[in-house]
Amino acid sequence: MESIKLNAQNLHKFTDRAAVPKYDRTKVKAGIIHVGIGGFHRAHQAFYTDQLLHTKGNENWGICGVALLNFDDRIYKTLKEQDGLYTLIVKELDGSLTTTIIGSIVEYLFAPENPKAVIEKMADASVKIISLTITEGGYNYNEATKQFDFKNPSIQHDLENPSHPKTIFGYLTQALKLRKDGNLKGLSIQSCDNIQGNGHMTQKMLLSYVEKAAPDLVEWIQLNISFPNSMVDRITPATLPKEIESLKETSGIDDAWPVVCEPFKQWVIEDDFVAGRPAWETVGAQFVADVAPYEKMKLSLLNAGHSVLGILGALIGYTTIDETVNNKNIRAFLNRYMDTEVTPVLGDLEGINLKNYKHSLLQRFGNIYIKDQIDRICSESSVKIPIFIVPTIKSQLKQHGNFNSAAFVIAAWAIYSLGIDEKGNPLNIKDAMADILYEKAKEAKEKPALFLELETVFDNLKESAVFVKAYTKAYQEIMKNGVEECLIAHNSTV
Template identity: 50%
Template sequence: MKDAISLNQNNLHQLPDDVVYPEYNRSELKTGIVHVGVGGFHRSHEACYTDELLGLGMGTDWGICGVGVRAADRKLRDILKNQDFLYTLIVKHTDGKIENRVIGSLVDFLMGCDDPASVIDRMASPETKIVSLTITEGGYNVDPATGEFNFDNPDAKHDLNNPLQPKLVFGYLSSALRKRRDAKIPAFTVQSCDNIQHNGDLTRKMLLGFVREQDPELAEWIEREVCFPNAMVDRITPVTTAADMDYLKNQVGMRDGWPVTCEPFSQWVIEDKFSNGRPGWEAVGAQFVPDVTPYEKMKLRLLNAGHTVLGILGSIHGFETIDECVSDELFAKYLRAFMDSEATPVLDAVDGVDLDDYKDTLLERFSNPNIKDNLARICLESSSKLPVFLIPTITENLKQGGSIKYATLVIAAWCYYSDKGVSKDGEQLEIVDEMKDALHRAAAGTSKEKLAFLKVESVFGDLVQRKSFTDEYSRMVGKLYENPDITQHMQALLNGRE
């Protein structure tokens, strides 16, 4: 093979024939979207939809300017800048087929921590119609005790008093919207693309909570003028590895300092509520609906909860990836039993979706051997995920008298996981969670008091007071501590013996 070709605008026409690249004129694009949080998911999802739209000649007003607000974002910015903000999307199919596609919708990348004024000015520019976000659950700065904006955060205190030097995304949004209001420029839409239920409503609540404290008159203007559409987003996007870059270099013949891998499946369901125009993403597969609630509930309670079930049980067993779990007949059968017996009965009807087909598709997606989605990533920040993905299914089944046994074993396993931090064979687990220490302390009390873990109220709410749950949980956690071979307990539940 010839020397690998470096990815940049000048070299696009020299790339191998099987690499798809943007043929639209990137220099003519206006940056109608400013996106905060340019991680792998944004680059496999919103940026990909936008690139497809640009390829149809339909979106010249919708180029994307990325924004990093943390010093940790600088490495990605530098790599992308060196590549003229181009990157490769490596789409891996279950049958081994790989599609390599260069994405061109990202046209700039600003570092807020280096030059906050540049970010505020770009957001305030009349050219900007949408500010979108993938800032993860933690980026919304929610006080777990009250559900309101957390003003105890030192960065929030700083932003209240330093509106032109913000550190949190809400400081940037408020300063940019203030400039637009004062200049009589129409408001932009604030569009969350995070995997959070009612993500638009949450963004609105947190921004208004912050702005009411900083500038009450601006808060009134935002309430009137700014739209925050809820959206359901979906595309499995594992962390980029050195092997992905080596594959491009050695097998494809191109150098990319930070490509993105993903599955072929992608879904985006959006409420059609925008302040100042929007791209025609429906032309490339997005769905615009009046109410996204049933779709996001379906996804959170089946896909995301399914990931959690496999992630926690699989970690204790000693698996490393999602596909490894699903290739085990017992884990696949257990997951389907959870989805059929516990998650589905408490879901709403979803217009245009056959839930059995959706679950079949999930199992097929999870089994993709070319998407090595690491369980450590799946279990990241579980304290933020379980209260959204799994615990509501338990509480709703408790109200309706439905089954809770499959989900309860996952909670018991999470206790063991948080306490011991090892698989059943003693292998150390990589646990990344803001509440890691608090969860460990609570779980460590299990040997003396079986319900100790459930007393972390910010995670479990009042579950510890629900006797029908605590009876089931106490029995399961006791057996698991006696015998950490999770497969025996899974099999017993499936056989109706536990």
Template identity: 40%
Template sequence: MGVVYCNYNSSEICTGILHIGVGNFHRAHQQFYTHMLLNDKDQQTWGICGVCLLPSDENVFNSLREQNLKYSLTVCGRSGVNEVYRIDSLRELIWAGDNPGAIVKKIADADIRIITLTITEGGYNLDKETGEFILDNENIQHDLDNPASPSTVFGFIAEGLRQRKKQNGGPITILSCDNLLQNGNMAKKAFTSFIQAQDKELAEWIMKNVAFPNSMVDRITPTTMYADVERLNRLNGTNDKVPVYCEDFAQWVIEDCFIAGRPAWERVGVEFTNDVTSFENMKLSLLNASHTLLSYPAFLMGYRKVDLAMEDADLVQFIRDFMDIDITPFVPAPENTDLEKYKQTLIERFANHSVSDQVSRLCSDGVSKFPVYIIPNLDKMIKGAKDLTRPAFLIASYRHYLKYKTDSHGSTFEVTEPWLTISDELLIGSENPLDFLELSAFKGIYLKTSEQFVELYIRFVQNIKDSGISSVLKSIIKY
């Protein structure tokens, strides 16, 4: 299989975007769109400067530097035909562990007109119950007291903007590319709260000089395991230490309110709109919620790859019932969107053997995912007196997954839940299933007040323990 190289001279590309969080999704999504756009001569001031903040970023930082910041992206077709791109839009890369001062200097640089972010759901440091920024965090307190030596994303951006203000670097847009409802509003809340607590004069400057558009992002991008590196290099004839692979579907919808100019991403398929709400509601309520719905039952059944789980007719029907019966009534389709076609495409995307996403990735960080993907529509279902069978089964499955850490084949596993609190751990350990409904993942909705939900949930908890996950699943699907 041949590799598609860029049609531009990368040495002539200037950086106009600084991106924080150079993970796989960013390299399969924003970098891909930007790479395609840089073929246009009038867009070649929009190269990307990547920023890595975490100690765990050292490997990707070193590997990309060794490869002159180039990497391969394999786009896996549902038909089995793949396309391989040599991505060259990443023009600079800075790691906080190597040169933190360079990050501040780059943010202050007038040539940088957009800061983009993929810092994950939990990275915005907002309380899940109140939505307020959490100030009493050790790292946050350090950055508030030591603005010249930041350690968090908030500290770095605050110091960079402070220097930008001093140098008359001009206004700038902060664009969240994280998978969150109203991600721009969340970014604005987080950064302005931090800066207001640190520097009120800078906070006033930000109100007039920084824009925070909302955006909706979509592209399934699995974690690249060691075996994937070998497989992709063998398949593509490459020698890439940090290759990325993703599905052939991609979507990016952005509110068009940039304060200092923007790339013409619409030329390569990005959609600009005045309000992203209907797009993100459709995506988070159908794709992300269905991923969460699938994850825990499938993992407990012994499936470790999403495409293999989608060969199970019961799981497929379970997802279809959830999308058609539970979610569709609450999801108005955006203009020019065929909702039935969108749902069918989701089923095909999940079943894409070329992507073969990890079920464990979908299971990880449920505490951050439930409040965004599941709880908003579950609240509507409870208030509308809808059938709560599938969400009750999901939450019973989540409890079993967290509490017993053993699948139906007797295989044990570790869970990845970085935001569990001590209180959460006690609730998971309790032998009273009702205590689990107080988990921080479900803040904002008091599940115990719904008699229907409690009755279904208690029954599913016991049945999963007594009869196994597969048997309970078969009892609730609607063929």
């Protein structure tokens, strides 16, 4: 099949090859700015918005995508060359593909190239929502101090160079100042990252920065800006070159950066929007008064489950999540972790069938067509583990419960941080703290508990004698016998 370059001019040529936008994109205006236009946003929020735009009366809810960081230049250039269009490839459990061209991103900006344009766009009266997928680490939260990290060099740069910011906090501060000075109405800042209470976190971190950078702005933000919490869920692995080529061969769509994802999707949102919002509930999102139970369930089960599979699988030598979860010993371990350590601390989950949810997770993890890379899942574990796993440990310690599986995972991560799997192959560790983790991991070979001194990750876990004992025992057993043998023993005794 002849391949055709994906762009607005050629869009009509794809109607027999994929589902395409049936709305007039030239009439769509950007009422939403989204910062962080990576794969997840394009598989999730942009997808929901694209579906909504097919209903008349929603023309003011298009998306302006902002690429915030220098290394985001590739996605910016791709979207610019393709007029904001991209292909979403849903890999069904039976191996079939559902291919849709998404058109909801109608503007795109590259912040490092033109920070003024981004600030002015955020301050535009037509913008009602600024949403974020900036990763867990983008919130600049210090787990040890529970405060905003002003030592971050990029934050120091923003304080000294307010008109040329590098971080989301610098951009938001300047944009909100313009809105205030122009007597414009407020808006909603909506986090879509995997953080419990992500709206509350966004509010706390932004106000912490503003108190130092522009203290006169604090009260205006408190009165005019809302920070709705949300829970987002759709497994979206990195797009591989072979999938770009396959799309060309099977559909004739020449897309420089399509997005691959699973069929499952979920978006639970706190209904707190001060300037109006899209009717996302008409296309499958759920608006609720309290997102917290849904967030805690997802972070503690799905996200933690991903980290468990990634760390254990990496040490054994696997490269994808489906390989890992289809190892019967790892699958049994994850099942026990979810049932005996996570489920007892989740609290009231009215309206949720937890047994079915956990079963669905194992199916989703095991989707052999997704091939989610372990490298991706394990990236930035130093930020993920404090959010996904440490809270479960603390809750179990508080109620004198079971934390042996979690201790085993932390011990495995300490060994993983040495950078070599059990077959002697190097691990590709992508973590801002990689050097620090490696040094602590080397110290842990002599005394395992030294790894727990990383307070930004573990807070005060090192002070719990019972946890240190369980962790040390697991560490020594893994070093002696390897992950697989330890899992067999663990599963037979838990």
